[in-house]
Amino acid sequence: MGTPVQLKDQSRDELEQLLIAWGQPPYRAAQLWHWMYRKSVRDFEEMTDLPVDLRRQLSQRARLDACWVRQRREDPVAGTVKYAMALSDGLVVEAVALRYRDGVTACLSSQAGCRMGCSFCASGKSWERQLTSGEIIDQFLRIGEDLGGRRSSRVVLMGTGEPLDNYEAVLQAVRRLHDGTGMSYRSFTISTCGLVPGILKLAAEQLPINLAVSLHAVDDALRQRLMPRAARLARVDRLVAACMVYAESSGRRVTFEYLLLDGVNDRVEDARRLADLAGRVRAHVNLIPFNAIPGSPYRRSPPGRVAAFGARLREAGVAFTVRRELGAGIDAACGQLRQRGSGSEADVGQRSQ
Numbered sequence: 001m002g003t004p005v006q007l008k009d010q011s012r013d014e015l016e017q018l019l020i021a022w023g024q025p026p027y028r029a030a031q032l033w034h035w036m037y038r039k040s041v042r043d044f045e046e047m048t049d050l051p052v053d054l055r056r057q058l059s060q061r062a063r064l065d066a067c068w069v070r071q072r073r074e075d076p077v078a079g080t081v082k083y084a085m086a087l088s089d090g091l092v093v094e095a096v097a098l099r100y101r102d103g104v105t106a107c108l109s110s111q112a113g114c115r116m117g118c119s120f121c122a123s124g125k126s127w128e129r130q131l132t133s134g135e136i137i138d139q140f141l142r143i144g145e146d147l148g149g150r151r152s153s154r155v156v157l158m159g160t161g162e163p164l165d166n167y168e169a170v171l172q173a174v175r176r177l178h179d180g181t182g183m184s185y186r187s188f189t190i191s192t193c194g195l196v197p198g199i200l201k202l203a204a205e206q207l208p209i210n211l212a213v214s215l216h217a218v219d220d221a222l223r224q225r226l227m228p229r230a231a232r233l234a235r236v237d238r239l240v241a242a243c244m245v246y247a248e249s250s251g252r253r254v255t256f257e258y259l260l261l262d263g264v265n266d267r268v269e270d271a272r273r274l275a276d277l278a279g280r281v282r283a284h285v286n287l288i289p290f291n292a293i294p295g296s297p298y299r300r301s302p303p304g305r306v307a308a309f310g311a312r313l314r315e316a317g318v319a320f321t322v323r324r325e326l327g328a329g330i331d332a333a334c335g336q337l338r339q340r341g342s343g344s345e346a347d348v349g350q351r352s353q
Ligand code: SF4
Pocket: 114, 115, 116, 117, 118, 121, 122, 123, 124, 125, 159, 160, 161, 162, 193, 334, 351, 353
């Protein structure tokens, strides 16, 4: 009978072609799409407007699930929920639900591990494989299911992995979630360590997707130390120029992510240069308190230095925020969940640094 088809890897057109090939009328694809994306059902038997023999055929020849919640951990104060999501081959990736007053943001992984090797990040210490579009989509749907059917209103691709290093699958996932759930493209944020060809390719799509760029250093030498692969691929000036192109073509404001590391990149001089770069792009700056990972040489900047850094940005007229803590009771550094999940303890961790 062959390998079952993973339905969440299929576009709506592909689904239609598949069902036509099975001798079904094209409108069955729209029904199936509705059950998958609007109703989020996990069992073909629940698709009550599909004929019984099609449901039987689907259960024999297709799969609805692309990931499963293996572990969840909730911070009782912040309400953040961190998930270890198991994939069909046993790999585990991380996803996070962030609760805000105006809704839930789902933070999804795009790769199992990461090839970029940033020195402050646990995910960059291992590489497994690319995720499929269906595996990215199903993290979102699993979170909604876990929260009692409460659909996230925003999606950030800030979990494990570099989304632009898995461009096609990520964009397919965004397009399908937009089409399947009705979420606007403005509700999606793709976070990158600065892959310029990917930024320009995304710019050419002319979709109003938000772009967050992990800058973390304002000069090439320090960026080379913190993010060696990303820095090798593009100088800061070239990255900033690509961000200007993106902002222009998408009509969206770019965000610069800036992880504050004690004594490394948190001097007033760094703030001055960051303000200059952000001014060129009219970027919003997101200052991120560092969450130490075991064995890390870095420490979090003290509150006084964070305040002085922010004051310099404010003086320069740069809009900025300091990322709120996501839950002190939960590991909050990149890749920690997956690393621990392979041992006896399976806590939930999160990236986004
Ligand atoms: S910070 Fe992002 S790009 Fe860098 S290693 Fe971690 S997951 Fe990869």
